Amino acid sequence: xxxxxxxxxxxxxxxxxxxxxxxxIIMLIFGYNPIAGFAALWNGAFGDAYFFGETIRQVTxxxxxxxxxxxxxxxxxxxxxxxxxxxxGWLASVWVGISFELPMIIHLPFAIxxxxxxxAFWGFIPGLLKAKxxxxxxxxxxxxxxxxxxxxxxxVRNLLSDGADRTENVAETASLQSSWLAxxxxxxxxxxxxxxxxxxxxxxxxxxxxxxxGFELRAVGFNQHASxxxxxxxxxxxxxxxxxxxGFAGLAGAMEGLGTFGFMSIKSGFTNIGFDGIxxxxxxxxxxxxxxxxxxxxxxxxxxxxxxxxxxxxxxELVEIIIALIIFFVASSYMIRWVILRFKKEGK
Amino acid sequence: MEIIELISRILGASVVFATPLIFTALGGVxxxxxxxxxxxxxxxxxxxxxxxxxxxxxxxxVFGAATPVVSLIVAMIVSAIFALFHAVASITFRADQVVSxxxxxFLALGIGLFLTKQWYDKGQTDFxxxxxxxxxxxxxxxxxxIGDIFFTGWYWTSYLAIALAFFxxxxxxxxxxxxxxxxxxxxxxxxxxxGINVYKMRYIGVMLSGAxxxxxxxxxxxxxxxxxxxxxxxxxGFIALAAVIFGKWHPLGALGAAIFFGFAQxxxxxxxxxxxLENVPSVxxxxxxxxxxxxxxxxxxxxxxxxxxxxxxxxxxxx
Numbered sequence: 001x002x003x004x005x006x007x008x009x010x011x012x013x014x015x016x017x018x019x020x021x022x023x024x025i026i027m028l029i030f031g032y033n034p035i036a037g038f039a040a041l042w043n044g045a046f047g048d049a050y051f052f053g054e055t056i057r058q059v060t061x062x063x064x065x066x067x068x069x070x071x072x073x074x075x076x077x078x079x080x081x082x083x084x085x086x087x088x089g090w091l092a093s094v095w096v097g098i099s100f101e102l103p104m105i106i107h108l109p110f111a112i113x114x115x116x117x118x119x120a121f122w123g124f125i126p127g128l129l130k131a132k133x134x135x136x137x138x139x140x141x142x143x144x145x146x147x148x149x150x151x152x153x154x155x156v157r158n159l160l161s162d163g164a165d166r167t168e169n170v171a172e173t174a175s176l177q178s179s180w181l182a183x184x185x186x187x188x189x190x191x192x193x194x195x196x197x198x199x200x201x202x203x204x205x206x207x208x209x210x211x212x213x214g215f216e217l218r219a220v221g222f223n224q225h226a227s228x229x230x231x232x233x234x235x236x237x238x239x240x241x242x243x244x245x246x247g248f249a250g251l252a253g254a255m256e257g258l259g260t261f262g263f264m265s266i267k268s269g270f271t272n273i274g275f276d277g278i279x280x281x282x283x284x285x286x287x288x289x290x291x292x293x294x295x296x297x298x299x300x301x302x303x304x305x306x307x308x309x310x311x312x313x314x315x316x317e318l319v320e321i322i323i324a325l326i327i328f329f330v331a332s333s334y335m336i337r338w339v340i341l342r343f344k345k346e347g348k
Numbered sequence: 349m350e351i352i353e354l355i356s357r358i359l360g361a362s363v364v365f366a367t368p369l370i371f372t373a374l375g376g377v378x379x380x381x382x383x384x385x386x387x388x389x390x391x392x393x394x395x396x397x398x399x400x401x402x403x404x405x406x407x408x409x410v411f412g413a414a415t416p417v418v419s420l421i422v423a424m425i426v427s428a429i430f431a432l433f434h435a436v437a438s439i440t441f442r443a444d445q446v447v448s449x450x451x452x453x454f455l456a457l458g459i460g461l462f463l464t465k466q467w468y469d470k471g472q473t474d475f476x477x478x479x480x481x482x483x484x485x486x487x488x489x490x491x492x493x494i495g496d497i498f499f500t501g502w503y504w505t506s507y508l509a510i511a512l513a514f515f516x517x518x519x520x521x522x523x524x525x526x527x528x529x530x531x532x533x534x535x536x537x538x539x540x541x542x543g544i545n546v547y548k549m550r551y552i553g554v555m556l557s558g559a560x561x562x563x564x565x566x567x568x569x570x571x572x573x574x575x576x577x578x579x580x581x582x583x584x585g586f587i588a589l590a591a592v593i594f595g596k597w598h599p600l601g602a603l604g605a606a607i608f609f610g611f612a613q614x615x616x617x618x619x620x621x622x623x624x625l626e627n628v629p630s631v632x633x634x635x636x637x638x639x640x641x642x643x644x645x646x647x648x649x650x651x652x653x654x655x656x657x658x659x660x661x662x663x664x665x666x667x
Binding site: 129 | 642
């Protein structure tokens, strides 16, 4: 028999394959050459050092936003508010980055920590409302996203600049950018953040799998009533899960604020880092290692897609369709399991 | 008379924003009452807006003045079919309904923008030539005060939305169909025992939400934006979802909530006309609808009672 662990690995792989096949079929329908299209995508992600640097740059916030969603899901909470928490983290990191003059060894950790705290605070509010008043976290976090968007726009315009559309660049001492990494990759925007992202994945794995707190968080996710009966405080764990999740999301914001851009600008809409994080977490089966792999896949798809219109004439948006379909297939894992078991039976 | 002009200005702006929310929220009520969470309302609105614009552009020369109605109908049909993705995944394949809804949102935007690039060779479509225009209701607009406030300069779709809310209330609470729809959302097993086809009812609920969500997006596109791009529908679907919950899964509650959200959104636009709101920074007006929603959920409306089996896939024969 297939074990459940086997399924956990097989389902995402099959989903990705089905998603890519669907993408190929769509390309065929619209008269493109799927091989040329995917080749362009591949080259757009790995073609040379510049593209590879950009891919890693894109993967970095995805890992963190994926961890944020995954961590909350482990406790049975759907944190749709990662997007807003990313904004708050981004804002806080840039705020610290431009307003202080400190040696790097203090300034950089301070800016990163500020981002985590801001994101955690933005996650704390829905957590508190859920724990104390039973308000559904999905609705609150959706609302918090918009509040974060408009609030950060207003702060950038009125407090962090004199009515300009963006802040000044963060101080050198708070920047994650690295000239040697940039030079090595033909001046892509790759930065040191990916080390933080990988480290945070380790932290998540450690908290979830190796601490009592993590055990309680997972227990609450499995069965709130049983957890309460066993003497755990469900409310406390819900708040804690949202705070840690928000912290990861805030760090994703810091990656953009201190790494990729080095400033914050007025946004007309969401960055989608948070929403893509949902896809990353789902494909990664809410595990730390899975999130890293899934973030890598989505980073490759997103950056590689930019190369598709010029080389193969395929619109970039094809990748959005592929990602959506992958989520569908992962979500419909019941179907995939059913098909696998069916083939298994017939094979006997 | 100045006050009446002010009221009619505010109400007029509120209703313009509220109308698409009403349609979409009614769709949400159908889906959630049948027990299927619909985070995908946003995507259904995107699909509706896209299809309405495309069909408006394509059929303009054929149908002339009837084009807006035709595009609304086409948008409803296509969105209802598109909602099948959500239905198949979450009902038949027992996918997590929230996840499937998220996928719907991604997919709609992806398809819309992909086809826009494909057909128009740029990031947004052309502007349509036959949008829905605002108009006065003949005779009724001659009534003093009431005529000025309610029958002058509205879109006909707004009256349709309000009428539909009452119609949906009637369907859900006063017809056998509505009773069945609610029963599969509350206790599918009991419904099944009584000979109601749970899967069929849920499919109908989700497809109706597709039709209504599509209508909402289409109305927004034809009355407000007049073209389709990535920025046409940005969050209205989520607001409509909030209206469903704010309105406690009741069609008339959703209607009230949608009008309230429309009012809150219009505040940031009309506040420059109102003396005491003039000095409030615009950011407070922008975040007001969202803050109010959170406060309302946390405070005075208390725990809203969701349909009991909302979010649970029904597997025949399970206990």
